[in-house]
Amino acid sequence: xxxxxxxxxxxxxxxxxxxxxxxxxxxxxxxxxxxxxxxxxxxxxxxxxxxxxxxxxxxxxxxxxxxxxxxxxxxxxxxxxxxxxxxxxxxxxxxxxxxxxxxxxxxxxxxxxxxxxxxxxxxxxxxxxxxxxxxxxxxxxxxxxxxxxxxxxxxxxxxxxxxxxxxxxxxxxxxxxxxxxxxxxxxxxxxxxxxxxxxxxxxxxxxxxxxxxxxxxxxxxxxxxxxxxxxxxxxxxxxxxxxxxxxxxxxxxxxxxxxxxxxxxxxxxxxxxxxxxxxxxxxxxxxxxxxxxxxxxxxxxxxxxxxxxxxxxxxxxxxxxxxxxxxxxxxxxxxxxxxxxxxxxxxxxxxxxxxxxxxxxxxxxxxxxxxxxxxxxxxxxxxxxxxxxxxxxxxxxxxxxxxxxxxxxxxxxxxxxxxxxxxxxxxxxxxxxxxxxxxxxxxxxxxxxxxxxxxxxxxxxxxxxxxxxxxxxxxxxxxxxxxxxxxxxxxxxxxxxxxxxxxxxxxxxxxxxxxxxxxxxxxxxxxxxxxxxxxxxxxxxxxxxxxxxxxxxxxxxxxxxxxxxxxxxxxxxxxxxxxxxxxxxxxxxxxxxxxxxxxxxxxxxxxxxxxxxxxxxxxxxxxxxxxxxxxxxxxxxxxxxxxxxxxxxxxxxxxxxxxxxxxxxxxxxxxxxxxxxxxxxxxxxxxxxxxxxxxxxxxxxxxxxxxxxxxxxxxxxxxxxxxxxxxxxxxxxxxxxxxxxxxxxxxxxxxxxxxxxxxxxxxxxxxxxx
Numbered sequence: 156x157x158x159x160x161x162x163x164x165x166x167x168x169x170x171x172x173x174x175x176x177x178x179x180x181x182x183x184x185x186x187x188x189x190x191x192x193x194x195x196x197x198x199x200x201x202x203x204x205x206x207x208x209x210x211x212x213x214x215x216x217x218x219x220x221x222x223x224x225x226x227x228x229x230x231x232x233x234x235x236x237x238x239x240x241x242x243x244x245x246x247x248x249x250x251x252x253x254x255x256x257x258x259x260x261x262x263x264x265x266x267x268x269x270x271x272x273x274x275x276x277x278x279x280x281x282x283x284x285x286x287x288x289x290x291x292x293x294x295x296x297x298x299x300x301x302x303x304x305x306x307x308x309x310x311x312x313x314x315x316x317x318x319x320x321x322x323x324x325x326x327x328x329x330x331x332x333x334x335x336x337x338x339x340x341x342x343x344x345x346x347x348x349x350x351x352x353x354x355x356x357x358x359x360x361x362x363x364x365x366x367x368x369x370x371x372x373x374x375x376x377x378x379x380x381x382x383x384x385x386x387x388x389x390x391x392x393x394x395x396x397x398x399x400x401x402x403x404x405x406x407x408x409x410x411x412x413x414x415x416x417x418x419x420x421x422x423x424x425x426x427x428x429x430x431x432x433x434x435x436x437x438x439x440x441x442x443x444x445x446x447x448x449x450x451x452x453x454x455x456x457x458x459x460x461x462x463x464x465x466x467x468x469x470x471x472x473x474x475x476x477x478x479x480x481x482x483x484x485x486x487x488x489x490x491x492x493x494x495x496x497x498x499x500x501x502x503x504x505x506x507x508x509x510x511x512x513x514x515x516x517x518x519x520x521x522x523x524x525x526x527x528x529x530x531x532x533x534x535x536x537x538x539x540x541x542x543x544x545x546x547x548x549x550x551x552x553x554x555x556x557x558x559x560x561x562x563x564x565x566x567x568x569x570x571x572x573x574x575x576x577x578x579x580x581x582x583x584x585x586x587x588x589x590x591x592x593x594x595x596x597x598x599x600x601x602x603x604x605x606x607x608x609x610x611x612x613x614x615x616x617x618x619x620x621x622x623x624x625x626x627x628x629x630x631x632x633x634x635x636x637x638x639x640x641x642x643x644x645x646x647x648x649x650x651x652x653x654x655x656x657x658x659x660x661x662x663x664x665x666x667x668x669x670x671x672x673x674x675x676x677x678x679x680x681x682x683x684x685x686x687x688x689x690x691x692x693x694x695x696x697x698x699x700x701x702x703x704x705x706x707x708x709x710x711x712x713x714x715x716x717x718x719x720x721x722x723x724x725x726x727x728x729x730x731x732x733x734x735x736x737x738x739x740x741x742x743x744x745x746x747x748x749x750x751x752x753x754x755x756x757x758x759x760x761x762x763x764x765x766x767x768x769x770x771x772x773x774x775x776x777x778x779x780x781x782x783x784x785x786x787x788x789x790x791x792x793x794x795x796x797x798x799x800x801x802x803x804x805x806x807x808x809x810x811x812x813x814x815x816x817x818x819x820x821x822x823x824x825x826x827x828x829x830x831x832x833x834x835x836x837x838x839x840x841x842x843x844x845x846x847x848x849x850x851x852x853x854x855x856x857x858x859x860x861x862x863x864x865x866x867x868x869x870x871x872x873x874x875x876x877x878x879x880x881x882x883x884x885x886x887x888x889x890x891x892x893x894x895x896x897x898x899x900x901x902x903x904x905x906x907x908x909x910x911x912x913x914x915x916x917x918x919x920x921x922x923x924x925x
Contacts, residue, residue: 186456187212187319187349188237189229191466197225202630203669209318211671212378214284214351214419217247219314228266228301229320233463233475236264236296241321242273243288243349244302246280253314254280258305260289262297269301284316284419286350319349333357333364346453351419354382356449365436366455371399373431374407375477376468378423380452381415387444389415394439395424397432404436413699414443416664419451422701425471425479464593465546465636467672470698472636472705472733475593482546482705482733483783484513485758488530488740489549491522495529496740501759502539505739508764510783513546515598515707515735520581521553521571534588541594548638548735549585550598551578556644557606558616575620579627590633597637598707599624602678604642610656617642617658618665625670636672639663640707645678649900650689651872654696663702676707682869684718684900685842690726705733711775712746713810714839715902717794724778728789736779749776798846799838799904802920810836816908826862826908826915828855835905838922840868842897845925848904849890852881852917860910864917868895868902875899881915892925 189210196206197220204219206227218227231237239262246254257276261269273291280287300320307313333343334357341356343364355364374397381389392411396404408426415422435455442448465480466473474480485505487498498516505511516536519527530536533549540547553559553573557566564572573581582599589595599621605613621639628637641647641659648656655661659675666673675697683690697704706727711717727734737747741756748756751773758776761769768780774795781787800810807819815832818825826832840846850864865878875896879889904922908915 186322187454188231188239188322189318189320191464192232193230194227195230196220196227198222202626204314205629207634207671209315212317212421213668214245214316215248215417215668217314217316219247219253219312221312223311223313224304224306225313226301226303226305227318228299229318230266230299234298236298237320237322238293238296239300239320239322240293241288241290242300243286243317243319243321244315245286245317245351246283247314247316248283250310250312250314251280251283252309253307253312254278255302255305255313255315256308258302260291261301261303262293262295263299263301264297266299269303270295270297282352285352286317288349321349329369330367331364332367334362335359341449346450349452351380351451352383354449354451356382356388356447358447360442360446360448362440362448363436363438364440364453365434366453367401367434371431371433372455373428374426374435374455375428376423376425376456377435378421378452378454378456379450380421381418382449382451383418385445385447385449386415388442388447388449389413390437390440390448390450391443392439392441393437395426396436396438397428397430398434398436399432401434404438405430405432410699412695416668416700420668421452423469425468425473427479464634465596465672467636467674467703469701470703472674472703479731480733481731482513482735483511484515484546484548484733484735485509485511485779486515486517486708486735486738489516489518489536490529490531490533491519491527492517492529492552493519493522493527494738494740494742496742496757496759498530498739499532499535499539501739502543502545504759504764506540506543506545508761508766509758509780511545513548513733513735514540515548515550517550517552517601519552521573524571537589537592537595541592544594546594546596548596548598549589550601550638551581552601553578554600555602556604558604558608558613558620559600575623579624582624583627583631586628586631586633586635590631590635593635596635597628597633598676599637599639602640602645604644604658610643610648613642614658614661618662621666622669625666625673629670634672636674637670638674638676638705638707639666640676640678645676645708646680646682647677647693648872649682649686649869650693651869651900653692656872657693659702659704660693660696660700663697664700667701674703674705676705678708679706679719679723680708680710681715681719681837681901683722684715684839684902685898686719686722686900687725688898690722694726694730694732705735707735708737709734710737710747711773711794711796712748713837714794714796714798715837715900716747717775717796718839718841719900720775720778721791721794724782724787724791725789728782728787734782747775748773749779751776794839796839798840798922798924799836799920802922804918808834812836814907817906822918824906824917826906828912828914830911831907831909833905833907835903838866838902838904840866840895840902840922842895842899845892845894847890847892847923847925848877848879849888849919849921850879850917851886851888851919852879852915853886854881854884854910855914856912857884858882858910858913862906862908862910862915864906864920866893866902866904866922868899870896870899874901881917886916888919
């Protein structure tokens with residue numbers, strides 16, 4: 156009786172322990188080494204079904220070859236060799252007869268002399284997107300692996316979705332544990348079995364799952380793949396934690412509002428972690444809806460060895476050594492750019508003195524029609540900077556603020572706008588020239604759209620335009636990083652209306668799922684003044700879609716753009732978002748100056764070059780210098796720009812834009828008769844602050860139609876105006892007090908005269924904080 160009671164007691168205790176500690180099962184900690192390398196094949200259906208698609212970690216793409224028998228091979232990056240004793244092949248989405256039926260796996264260290272390692276025949280895949288795993292004996296490391304003499308089942312086409320070359324010695328066996336599981340077919344171990352067609356499922360809306368390695372491992376990247384059905388069960392938020400005893404945990408990464416856009420989608424997350432842990436846990440997992448949580452696969456990866464190339468991994472960019480690359484760049488003159496400063500000789504100043512790690516080379520091929528022939532030696536620029544390990548981002552400036560069409564068009568000033576085909580061919584030439592230099596990136600079009608397009612149509616055009624050119628680049632075999640600017644002058648309307656304002660957030664996932672190494676660029680000027688919450692929302696929405704975003708242009712030339720610089724630095728520094736300042740040479744009246752008291756305000760005009768911080772930097776230039784040299788921290792100090800400038804017009808039209816008929820006479824602003832017209836300037840107003848605007852003005856005659864002096868700013872995508880009206884011929888001073896909202900941007904002081912029969916005289920424009 157005592158023995159029976161003891162057995163009952165032990166059984167109850169085992170059940171209790173299981174309930175307290177979770178459900179355990181053993182799994183292998185394999186590492187797929189086939190990432191970031193070079194893929195070649197006997198044939199492919201480029202660009203959408205190329206050989207590279209067999210190694211893109213996406214089962215929804217595939218390699219397709221119009222031959223019944225072919226081969227495909229993989230070369231590891233950086234000359235690395237690995238001892239592979241396991242590999243997987245995943246069938247494609249359709250046509251089972253195209254599946255591989257037989258092949259021989261071979262290894263090589265020179266790409267010409269091959270050793271047969273494993274031969275298979277009569278292989279059948281029982282379903283679409285099915286992963287089969289093949290294990291064989293191998294004790295030698297090879298740089299190349301090839302699936303040779305691969306034959307299909309029937310017909311003239313061979314295809315497959317995915318290949319993995321597994322290093323089983325990288326982590327040893329491990330134990331998967333979870334809060335709950337649906338045994339025996341949907342267990343915790345199935346989240347780590349390397350098979351997206353299995354899954355872990357827990358009958359709970361919140362859960363956790365952890366993995367214990369046999370030896371401690373420094374995880375720098377992890378992936379999560381969505382399961383086969385019911386998006387409501389997908390993880391939407393979690394925290395990744397590490398531990399060496401399974402009891403004391405360190406938080407490593409937290410995600411929220413994550414959305415998987417399709418079934419079997421793999422999202423990749425790169426983290427900053429230098430500590431080896433035996434245990435890793437996805438804790439506090441919440442689903443989207445319902446009472447079940449599930450996922451297909453988790454990978455815990457050590458990417459410290461790098462790939463030898465720049466690689467976009469989820470929302471991060473990794474350098475050739477595998478470290479996170481946070482861009483700190485500067486825009487510079489390139490071929491046919493109107494600024495005349497030669498870029499090549501400044502490589503030492505830019506890389507060694509200023510410490511920029513990237514240059515964005517502004518090119519403008521269409522300026523050939525105007526005889527502009529500056530900086531034509533692009534090879535010299537590329538060689539000078541990449542020799543210093545500085546990333547060279549080539550960008551095309553031909554269609555800023557508009558779109559290329561099927562045929563050549565002309566803008567209102569008679570400037571020639573190239574066709575889409577011309578731009579595609581230009582980029583194919585660039586890609587063929589620089590595809591073997593990983594330090595050269597391609598920024599397809601500067602600030603495209605919206606032109607005459609509506610916002611919705613511009614976003615659609617953004618996708619089709621960039622798809623055409625990106626496919627052309629990738630069809631050359633170039634795997635260089637490609638950067639796509641958001642639409643609407645690169646500013647996405649300041650993201651006032653969220654996703655509907657941004658082509659990147661709307662269509663970015665299409666590009667990351669169709670192509671590799673895609674990053675996206677946001678330009679931050681007046682529309683991004685006072686934008687801390689909007690910028691956070693934009694980057695968060697991008698990260699949740701697994702998109703990499705950098706700030707491709709920013710600069711401070713007035714109070715409004717200075718506010719955007721404040722918002723930018725305060726967010727990008729702690730969140731490690733890359734940024735590229737405008738502009739190095741600052742010629743032809745460009746107001747985004749790095750230096751003061753100099754001829755042009757260019758960065759090359761610093762008054763000392765020995766590495767000590769120059770004393771002639773502008774507020775903006777000082778921020779860029781400190782940022783590059785690692786001495787800038789958030790929050791940054793408020794900018795020193797005045798609310799407005801030259802309100803008494805003692806300096807003529809300095810600081811004011813002429814929108815038609817504007818001039819200064821006897822320190823009075825004059826808007827001439829004969830046409831409607833006006834003037835204005837971007838100004839600096841801060842949120843939740845009360846201001847007073849005052850002005851003196853008169854018309855040349857009394858009318859019922861007033862000239863308006865006012866302030867306008869954008870709130871939630873629409874402009875709000877605070878206005879003073881002048882319709883009398885006797886000079887009068889007027890004022891108005893108002894309070895700004897919490898979130899607004901694109902702030903202007905303006906004068907507008909609609910009546911063409913009268914002129915307007917104005918003076919003593921002031922805006923004061925109350």
